[in-house]
């Protein structure tokens with residue numbers, strides 16, 4: 001077992017190809033940085049095209065045997081992976097925390113979710129074989145369909161939630177009979193490399209592979225490879241555009257789970273205390289706004305606007321409620337931004353708020369010295385204060401662009417129609433929250449909000465029991481077992 005408890009220890013991780021942990025063929029490595037201190041804590045392979053070719057060939061070679069297994073047997077393998085999770089959960093969650101700076105406390109629920117997804121996929125494996133249809137085609141022709149795996153699936157992960165996105169992609173793709181290549185973000189690859197190593201001890205060689213390397217280096221090669229049949233990206237719109245272009249000459253099935261600019265809408269009849277905590281959990285604690293469904297636009301009915309803003313400020317400036325610091329200390333409630341590039345981007349939005357003269361309700365500072373004064377070990381870390389900016393309407397850059405950090409805007413509205421108009425005035429369509437005690441109002445909002453996920457009196461509730469996808473520029477497709485199959489049609493002449 002890899003020991004990462006001592007922060008000073010540098011550990012080397014390998015790609016997982018054909019059941020082996022291997023370094024890049026040219027021996028190149030990249031550093032993994034702890035965002036709370038900006039210190040190097042591990043090295044990962046810096047893979048090149050020859051490594052990408054190697055991993056594709058391994059996944060291709062393993063495909064026929066895996067696809068031809070009885071579905072129940074594939075399910076048995078996946079169940080064993082779920083069984084393995086509790087034993088390694090502490091190690092995996094610690095790696096995840098050091099990878100992306102989310103506080104460890106945030107992950108208390110995650111091991112259970114990962115286990116449940118593997119169990120869900122294990123059950124779904126058997127269902128795939130039973131998903132065919134028979135079709136009445138008139139006399140003389142008998143039609144039916146069956147579900148087939150695509151072949152080799154490449155799952156591309158974002159840095160903000162590697163273990164979760166790894167699991168929903170790999171579990172359902174494997175259940176359907178595909179073999180899988182996972183490419184984590186170079187800035188948060190350690191947890192995925194270790195997770196892949198553990199899984200490779202359970203699955204036949206080549207069925208599940210993990211390759212780390214910069215997207216700009218191996219991304220185009222992997223996704224455009226003719227032996228790759230499906231690509232599932234969780235990431236940004238910019239990367240989705242790159243993948244669309246790269247696959248233009250070798251078209252393949254794509255799943256895009258992209259960004260959001262989600263409205264979190266509070267009506268005057270809401271339980272204010274519940275709503276305030278829902279607004280905070282949607283964007284500030286515990287992940288510093290680094291979730292795709294971040295409720296980054298707080299839409300608050302004007303009659304309660306000042307009260308809600310006041311309650312938010314009270315909590316978010318309370319040092320007992322918002323505790324920055326060592327991400328492995330479960331007493332802390334907020335961590336840093338996951339990497340330097342993202343940190344610079346978030347700081348740019350905060351600068352924009354002051355440049356445009358918007359009222360900053362709380363926060364507005366960044367840098368280790370500002371956020372954690374008197375704690376020199378964090379001075380170089382990527383720390384940003386949770387920041388709320390008052391804006392009069394939805395027209396600003398702050399209200400339209402995905403910030404992906406702990407920076408939200410508060411927008412007042414008067415009527416239900418106005419709330420809908422502002423909420424839908426975005427290119428994204430990933431998620432929305434509604435806080436009200438009025439069931440009819442809630443249903444009207446659910447109906448009219450342009451979002452793949454709507455939560456009422458709760459926020460960011462996702463899990464193996466529900467689909468998760470976006471509309472508009474938030475992408476399309478779902479990491480579900482049926483989305484990892486092709487429905488094949490057959491007609492038999494029975495005249």
Ligand code: NAP
Nearest residue numbers: 158159184185186214215219235236239242257258259292
């Ligand atoms: P990103 O910059 O788009 O990167 C996502 C992944 O794509 C990384 O593994 C990246 O590798 C890889 N990549 C980059 N260029 C590529 C190329 N040309 N071909 C193939 N892969 C390439 O996104 P991110 O900054 O990691 O993550 C934040 C974004 O993800 C936000 O927009 C967020 O909303 C979104 N997200 C969406 C969901 C959802 O379910 N809808 C969930 C979580 C996050 P490298 O990093 O190694 O370059």
